[in-house]
Structure formats: C-alpha cells, structure tokens
Amino acid sequence: MNSDQSIWASLPVPAFIIDVEDRITDVNSAGEGFLNASQKSVLGHPVWDQIAVDAPLEEAFERARKQGTPLFVNDVDVGSGNRAPLQCALQIAPLIGHQGSMIMIITPRELAGRMTRGNTVKSAAQSAIGMAEMLAHEIKNPLAGITGAAQLLSMNISTQDMELTDLIVAESRRIVKLLEQVEQFGNLSQPDFKPVNIHDVLDRARRSALLGFGAHMRIIEDYDPSLPLAYGDPDQFLQVVLNLLKNASEAADPKGGTIRLRTYYEHSFRLRRSDGSGHMLPLQIEIIDDGPGLPEKIRGDIFDPFVSGKENGTGLGLALVSKIISDHDGWISAESVPGRTVFRISLRRAPKEASEIIAQESAE
Ligand SMILES: Nc1ncnc2c1ncn2[C@@H]1O[C@H](COP(=O)(O)OP(=O)(O)OP(=O)(O)O)[C@@H](O)[C@H]1O
Numbered sequence: 351m352n353s354d355q356s357i358w359a360s361l362p363v364p365a366f367i368i369d370v371e372d373r374i375t376d377v378n379s380a381g382e383g384f385l386n387a388s389q390k391s392v393l394g395h396p397v398w399d400q401i402a403v404d405a406p407l408e409e410a411f412e413r414a415r416k417q418g419t420p421l422f423v424n425d426v427d428v429g430s431g432n433r434a435p436l437q438c439a440l441q442i443a444p445l446i447g448h449q450g451s452m453i454m455i456i457t458p459r460e461l462a463g464r465m466t467r468g469n470t471v472k473s474a475a476q477s478a479i480g481m482a483e484m485l486a487h488e489i490k491n492p493l494a495g496i497t498g499a500a501q502l503l504s505m506n507i508s509t510q511d512m513e514l515t516d517l518i519v520a521e522s523r524r525i526v527k528l529l530e531q532v533e534q535f536g537n538l539s540q541p542d543f544k545p546v547n548i549h550d551v552l553d554r555a556r557r558s559a560l561l562g563f564g565a566h567m568r569i570i571e572d573y574d575p576s577l578p579l580a581y582g583d584p585d586q587f588l589q590v591v592l593n594l595l596k597n598a599s600e601a602a603d604p605k606g607g608t609i610r611l612r613t614y615y616e617h618s619f620r621l622r623r624s625d626g627s628g629h630m631l632p633l634q635i636e637i638i639d640d641g642p643g644l645p646e647k648i649r650g651d652i653f654d655p656f657v658s659g660k661e662n663g664t665g666l667g668l669a670l671v672s673k674i675i676s677d678h679d680g681w682i683s684a685e686s687v688p689g690r691t692v693f694r695i696s697l698r699r700a701p702k703e704a705s706e707i708i709a710q711e712s713a714e
C-alpha cells in the first residue's frame with residue numbers, strides 16, 4: 351500500500367472525494383461507517399443524495415470549487431439515508447492535482463467535543479483515544495460480517511483455499527482483540543478511591559504474573575514494611591502493576607530475567623502543577639528489570655497510545671498505565687539503560703481519617 355492509500359484508510363474521520371459533477375468517487379472506511387453503507391453502494395452517486403446537509407451549502411461549495419479555496423462549515427446537521435442526523439463540522443477543500451474534485455471531511459460534534467475536553471497532559475492521549483474508540487466501534491460490525499462471510503465461504507471450498515478463509519477469520523479475530531483493548535479506555539471508570547495496601551496489590555500482581563506471562567521470570571520483593579496506605583482504586587493499581595510486569599517479562603530474554611519490586615517512602619516528593627497548586631506524593635513504587643532497556647527510537651513516547659517497539663504490540667499498555675496514574679493525581683516516570691529499566695510510580699497517601707476507618711474494620 352502506498353502512503354496516500356494508507357493515510358486515506360487510516361483517517362479516523364469520515365472523508366469523501368467528490369468529482370466535478372458532484373458524484374462521490376471515493377469514501378474512506380470511517381465514511382462508510384458514517385453513512386452506514388458500503389463503498390460500493392455509494393461510489394458514483396450524487397453526493398447530496400447520500401449526505402443531507404441542513405444548510406444552503408451548494409452555492410458556497412461551487413464557489414470554493416471555482417476559486418480553489420477551502421470551505422469550513424460549523425455546527426450543521428448532517429444526515430444520511432440510513433441514520434438520524436448528527437451535528438457536525440464540515441471541512442471542504444479542492445483536491446490538489448485533480449481539477450474540479452473536492453475532498454470533504456465530516457467531523458461529528460460528539461467527537462469534536464470529546465477531543466477538546468479533558469486537561470493538559472491527558473488531552474493528547476485522550477483525543478487519540480476518543481477517535482480510536484469511535485473507530486473501534488465502527489469497525490467491529492463490518493468485521494463481524496467479514497468473518498461470517500469467510501466462514502460461509504469455507505463450507506464449500508477446497509482444503510487449499512480454506513487456508514485463505516482461515517486466515518481471514520484469524521486476522522479478523524486479531525483486529526477484534528485490538529479493538530476491544532481500545533474500547534477498554536472508554537470503559538475505564540473514575541477510580542473508586544479507598545485506602546490501599548500497595549504491598550497486597552504488588553503480591554497479587556506478582557503471583558498472577560508468575561502463573562502466566564512471567565513464568566520465566568524471577569520476581570524479588572524489596573518492600574519498606576512501614577509504608578503507609580496509598581489512596582486509590584486497588585483494581586486499577588493492580589492493572590498498572592500487571593501491565594508493567596508484563597512489559598518487563600516481554601522485554602526479558604525468553605530464558606528468564608529478574609524483576610525487583612521496590613517500595614519506599616520519600617516525604618519530600620511533591621507534584622507541582624503549572625497553576626501553582628501541588629500535593630505530596632510520598633509513596634514510591636519501583637518496578638525494575640534487568641532486560642535490554644527501552645528501545646532508543648521510542649524512548650520519549652512510550653506513554654503515548656499506539657507506540658510500541660514490538661511487532662505485535664498494540665502500544666496501549668503504558669498509555670493505560672499513565673491514564674490511571676494521572677486519574678489518581680500520581681506521577682510515573684521511566685529511566686532506562688541496557689540492563690536496568692526502572693518504572694517509578696509516586697502516589698498519595700490515604701487521608702488520615704480514611705486509614706483509621708480501615709484499621710478499625712480490620713481489627714473487628
Ligand atoms: N520494561 C521494559 N523494557 C524494555 N522495553 C519496554 C519496557 N516496557 C515498555 N517497553 C517498550 O515500550 C513499548 C510500549 O509499551 P506498551 O505496554 O505501551 O505497549 P506494548 O507492550 O507494545 O503493547 P501492549 O501493552 O498494548 O500489549 C513496548 O512495546 C516496549 O518496546
């Protein structure tokens with residue numbers, strides 16, 4: 351696939367190419383999802399029959415085409431024959447190198463809203479995740495169709511051809527798995543804050559790692575027994591530690607490696623925000639491995655979604671970790687040289703009253 355085609359196919363918003371006679375000559379997959387129709391059924395059809403825009407657009411469109419200038423239309427209702435109208439923004443521009451053809455990109459408001467909400471550090475990840483979530487949702491249905499069709503086909507074909515239908519089914523399953531991981535972000539609820547014994551979380555993660563993906567690893571505990579309780583959602587913390595252990599296990603030599611789980615208290619660690627506010631993050635958790643270290647190329651971007659150094663990695667593990675930690679007002683950083691990679695998490699301690707309630711409950 352050349353890069354034009356892959357850009358076109360990966361555009362996470364509906365996009366259409368319209369020829370000089372206002373017919374659709376190309377539509378990307380998000381566009382098919384938007385119209386809820388296949389490419390085949392819309393190509394060659396007059397665009398304004400397929401896409402109903404609730405605004406007197408045609409004249410401005412014609413002018414943009416004649417003058418070779420772009421046209422932006424905000425907040426219009428855009429409908430298609432198969433679905434209720436959605437409030438959208440339209441971006442229209444002449445297609446360079448194709449006299450008279452225009453490209454039209456439709457951004458549904460819901461998506462636009464999701465992209466601008468959220469705050470500072472998280473917003474880049476969130477916009478990518480928002481788009482990805484929409485894509486995930488849009489791709490799953492046609493994919494189920496593809497799998498079903500391949501399975502039907504496989505009923506009356508030679509064993510040799512069956513290899514191909516099996517391939518379609520297997521690859522489709524792989525995509526569904528990826529999409530489900532993407533959707534996990536959307537489902538991640540606000541943390542259920544309570545006092546948490548971090549050592550319990552680490553133990554659970556350690557045991558589960560040793561039974562599964564980390565069976566080839568040695569996991570050493572190096573705990574500060576006097577560490578106070580942290581404040582956060584124990585299930586989400588478990589997910590964080592599991593993701594970090596999984597990465598360390600995957601980076602290690604298949605013959606094995608060592609991971610050290612270290613906790614300690616550092617009373618002066620404080621997170622200061624750009625608005626001047628700040629709070630203490632005295633609980634430190636380090637997950638240290640002796641593997642080859644973070645790949646040079648992606649070192650600065652490992653917490654961004656879809657950044658992966660692995661052939662089959664989705665690059666969502668650390669993005670999820672960083673989202674969870676930032677939802678907890680915590681901090682995560684990574685330091686890596688070959689032979690020593692450290693992921694360090696800094697967390698708040700539980701407020702005093704909350705810890706006392708827990709202490710009483712466990713005494714009863
Ligand atoms: N402990 C580690 N040692 C070496 N490299 C690491 C380590 N942890 C993460 N990385 C690198 O950072 C990349 C991003 O990690 P992340 O968990 O986000 O995605 P992934 O593991 O590739 O995919 P996923 O977690 O979604 O299956 C990894 O692909 C790997 O290259």
Ligand SMILES: [Mg+2]
Pocket residue numbers: 593596597666667668
């Ligand atoms: Mg991972």
